[in-house]
Amino acid sequence: MELLVFAIFAGLALASALTVVLHRDPVKSTLSLVVTLFSTGVLFVLLGAPFVGVLQVLVYTGAIVVLFLFVVMLLNLQREARRSEPGGSFQKVAAGAGALAFAAFAGIAVWRTSADAEAAELTEAFVGLRGFSEELFERFLLPFEIIGLLLLVAVIAAYVVARRPEPERRLPTPLEKATGEARIDPVGEEAP
């Protein structure tokens, strides 16, 4: 039973991960990422780490990828989906480098793992709420806070990059003057 669940979700994770990389439509890629992350969450639960699994679904599947999807849908990448010609030389080099990196990681993983290796003991940090929180907020408090700061910097950077140029300066129309509300930035009265 456990093996069956593992087979289903491991297969799903792999297939959807491939779809993320290979599919032309960015929205479909993002949706496949949802399946990948959800399946990984299920695998965590199977491994006896329910908290990590549920947090994976709650944080990644339920929140972060929604934001990805939100951005992808706003960017309207229809051109990308319709493009049929193969990429330029840069893309070929990038794809080659990616494949090489993947092969290297997979090789190291296989090389470092022997078939008769014992699985590491599951520590309290992975199983229970208390152990998990103690690891996160005591032992790894500083990295945790630094990541928070990093994310804040990223948010500010995104805001700066995405900010529209200053809106056109103009006088309010008579209607706006009458109702007392300007539709565009209220530069209003002191403007020439």
Added chain:
Amino acid sequence: MTPQTVASLANLGAFLGILLTVVPLMVWFERRGGALMQDRPGPNRLGPFGLLQPLADVFKFIFKEDVLPKEADRALYLMAPVLAVLPAFSTFVVIPLGPTIEWGGEELRMMVAPVETGVLLLLALASLGVYSLVIAGYASNNKYSLLGSIRASAQMISYELALTLAVVAVLLPVESFRLDLVVEAQIAGIWNIVPQALGFLVFLVAAFAETNRLPFDLPEAESELVAGYHTEYSAMRFASFFMAEYASMTVLSALGATLYFGGWHLPGVDLAALGIWGVVLGAGVLVAKIAVFLFLFVWVRWSFPRFRYDQLMAIGWKGLLPLAILNLLWVAGASLAGWL
């Protein structure tokens, strides 16, 4: 099968029974309640008080034409209604229906999934609901649908934060994610609505937003977006979005009752001492509390106009979130001082 498995299956049956009864009843009550407030009869032809109207609606939905838009993304279009129903009908698994009882020397917890992750699992499953809206809007290939789903994703993410923070404040003094322990703590002390009235307010508003109910129904604002993300849907597929909405309203009502109003607790009666009858009675009490919440949902729907989009965002980020954090600070401080 262990006794807990049997208990879980019994709970599954009971909760599905409750949901599948409440959903059609709510369709009826929504229209009759609205009619009552607007001083008109509402659907009153079929059966006593028009109670059989949902049955007629079901037949209508089944026999209506199921339209597939020509330019729609077929697979995603067909998947979206299923994705709407699945989380809505699975989130209840961690809500306790009654007191924990002894059976053959074992403790039987009266919920479908007696897991340590508890309410976290509920939140995780509920957070998947947004995908059905997003996919529905995207797959329909209709600008109104797409606008609806973009609104939906922004709205649900914004309010999920406040909702989660309100829930966290309830869990803090209990030191567990398990909802049965939350109920027991309230029985031993006082219902959470008293010390955490502010948290309840945040929870309630966020719950309205999470279920896309008026005054937060911007993803389907009919006067601007035709019907938002489900504009292109018809027949039973359209109905599944409605079923999902009512089911998640019911589950969030159950969650609200459990977190703030003692769940299955009936003040003055020791249900845990009554054994299996205590569970039955407890389930009845919980259903009654859910009914009060659902009445509130309908009451608010017919009383308030819809918010504007910028107002919606301002309420979520500038209103609810600081209030939720304030509530969390108060609960954390009070717990440290030993008041809770």
